[in-house]
Structure formats: C-alpha cells, structure tokens
Amino acid sequence: MRPTSPIEFVARDGDQSRKRTRNENQPSLLANISVADSSPITKAWDLAKDRSDPYLFNHSVRSWLFAVQIAQRMEQIFDEEVVAIGCLLHDIGLTKGFDGPNRFEVEGANAARSFVRELGFDDRRAQLVWDSVALNSTPSIGLHKENEVALCTVGIGLDFAGRGYEHIPAETASSILGAFPRLAMKHEFTKCIFHLVRTRPETTCDNFTRDFGERFVPGYSAVSVVDLLMNSPFEE
Secondary structure, three states, rough: OOOHHHHHHHOEEEEEEEHOOOOOOOOEEOOOEEEEEOOOHHHHHHHHHHHHHHHHHHHHHHHHHHHHHHHHOOOOOOOOHHHHHHHOOOOOHOOOOOOOOOOHHHHHHHHHHHHHOOOOOOHHHHHHHHHEEEEEEEHHHHOOOOOOHHHHHHHHHHHHHHHOOHHHOOOHHHHHHHHHOOOOOOHHHHHHHHHHHOOOHHHHHOOHHHHHHHHHHOOOOOOHHHHHHHHHOOOO
C-alpha cells in the first residue's frame, strides 16, 4: 500500500547498521528543537548564510529543523551531520556564482560533496550529502533512498509545499517559523527561478523549474521528451 504521507517513508526500518554509525555530536537547541552541533555543521551554516539571500537561508534552516523534528517523532536514528548539511546546502546551487551547465541541484550537489570531502567525510557520507542535495526536489526518488536522503527530502518538501505539515505540532511549527520567518518566500523563490529560467533555460527541461518557466516566462519553451524520442536517429 502506498504511504498516505511522505512522513511515513522515514518510519521504515531501513539499514539497522546505521545505529552503529550515528554521530555523537554535542546537542544544541535551535528554535526549541534539539539538533546536533559540530564543526562541519557550523561551517555549512556559515557557507549557506554567506551565499544565500535571507529568505533562502531561512528556508534551508527550517527544512533542517523540520527533518530533525520528524526523525525525532518517528524515533529514527540517522547521521545528524549528513542531514544538517544536506538541508543547509540543498539550494546552494541557486546562489550567486553558480552558472554551470547542469541543473541547479547537481551544481549544488557537486559543491556540497567537495565541501564535505575537504572536511574529512568518507566517500559514503559524501555521497549521501550529494544525493540529499541533488534529489531535494525529486521526492519520487529521494523518498526511496537512504534514511538521511529521505529525511532531507521530507524536511525540504514540508517547508516548500507543506507536505506532511499536519504531522508537526502547532507550537513546534510556530517556534520554527518565528525563529526563521518565511520572508515572502513564495514571491522571492518565484523571482529566483524566473531568473534561472531566463538565463539558463537549458537546465530546466527535466525538473520543477520548467513549471515556473511555462507559467511566468513569456516565450519559454522546454525541450520535449516526446520530441527527443521521435527525432532520435533510428530507423524503425
């Protein structure tokens, strides 16, 4: 049976070996949520805050807090640093300085993976960070990945579109939103994607940014997968 909410994906048993690899980081309170506090998380926080517009930074922090709150309510054990860094850097590809040929999620994932490798993350943990960032806007895949990736996907999707919001206690949501307000995110995020579609339309044909282009950008025309198939150089 298909889960009725993305939240249910993080209630799976998953890989029990993760219980032996949990980071024992010093806990800290952020918007009344108990979160891990470590040097890599602090560095990711500083990077996200330095690069991101305030509304985008707050979105990233709220996504992390929602992911942690969900995990705690589901009594999930997970790699706190991976989830924190995956959420904090998931939109880094939308910030200034990223104008490469790949969709913004991949640009950000490549940067996030390089970032954590420099901090000493092994290949497995670095790949989990990459997947958390690259798949942040593709829940149809991200929710089926490792627990850390699924948690990032759930937290980000909750803050972006309200998916699973009903599972968050009202006082918890109020605390998170009060500490890290949305700052007209709907309007500001739309402007951000509008600019992306206008300046790098070739990166928008196979992700959600296409929807913004079709609705808000005059003359926008995305590559059709049907055309790619029909125009392929094969005789049949």
